[in-house]
Amino acid sequence: MAEKPITLALIQTSCSDDIESNIRNTFQKIREAAAGGAQVIILQELFAWPYFCREVDDRFFDWAEPVPGPLTGELESLAGELEVVIVASLFEKRAPGLYHNTAVVIDADGKYLGKYRKMHIPEDPGFHEKYYFTPGDLGYSVFATRYGKIGVLICWDQWYPEAARITAMMGADLLVYPTAIASLPEESGELANRYLDAWQTIQKSHAIANGCHVASVNRTGTEERLAFWGHSFVSGPFGEVLVEGGTQEAVISCQIELQSQDRHRTTWPFFRDRRTDTYQPLVSRWLDDEV
Secondary structure (H helix, E strand, O other), X not given: OOOOOEEEEEEEOOOOOOHHHHXXXXXXHHHHHHHOOOOEEEEOOOOOOOOHHHOOOHHHHHHOEOOOOHHHHHHHHHHHHHOOEEEEEEEEEEEOOEEEEEEEEEOOOOOXXXXXXXXXXXXXXXXXXXXXXXXXXXXXXXXXXXXXXXXXXXXXXXXXXXXXXXXXXXXXXXXXXXXXXXXXHXXXXXXXXXXXXXXXXXXXXXXXHHOOEEEEEXXXXXXXXXXXXXXXXXXXXXXXXXXXXXXXXXXXXXXXOHHHHHHHHHHOOOOOOOOHHHOHHHHOOOOOOOO
């Protein structure tokens, strides 16, 4: 665990069909974040690509690559050069017909620490992820980096308290959620604000219930009918928002004190008071009164 505050940076960008331009833009912002003192840098979900899941089209599978692969290698070089930890979400081609939404963690010496494959895969209007992604099969993961233990989850995972709890129990100092969440045209105005509030509330709840920091980084801009919210933010263990972005491209930074988490967990001893002997029903899909 870190012995002094670390500087965390979230990079939210808009994306186009020009993949190389998306990568250049993000890499430039990584350099800006590092120049500003960032030690851990979190990128948004599928940072190099437009959000192609908005439609069903098999041509987009051509954009996927092995993980680790060429883009992972570029991230390794950049992390090693700048001495920063990078968490990046990629479109992984595992085998013919088998693809994942995958996050890699690169340590501050440029070493590839491993990957996490998104476990919960949504299917909604404008979010056709079940067509593209196989659910993750690597389990939940925590990566021991130079600056702390990072638990990585991805977007739709953020609505599931079970995923946050398991990852925290594996020793995560920080939960991170690369995200791509947006509103459809019919969800504008007050309804969009309600969704945004719910999105932040569930993640602040994970921070409180697990006595840890949570960082969520969302893309921004409009892609076809999807208006991405931005509003990337970091929550402290009491659910307090430490920093929050707006709706424009940005590097959003703050300092976090990971060593304070023991104090929070003794003040609110949720782990101490868990009744693990009563939780077996959670492995069922649903419970009802029928025998």
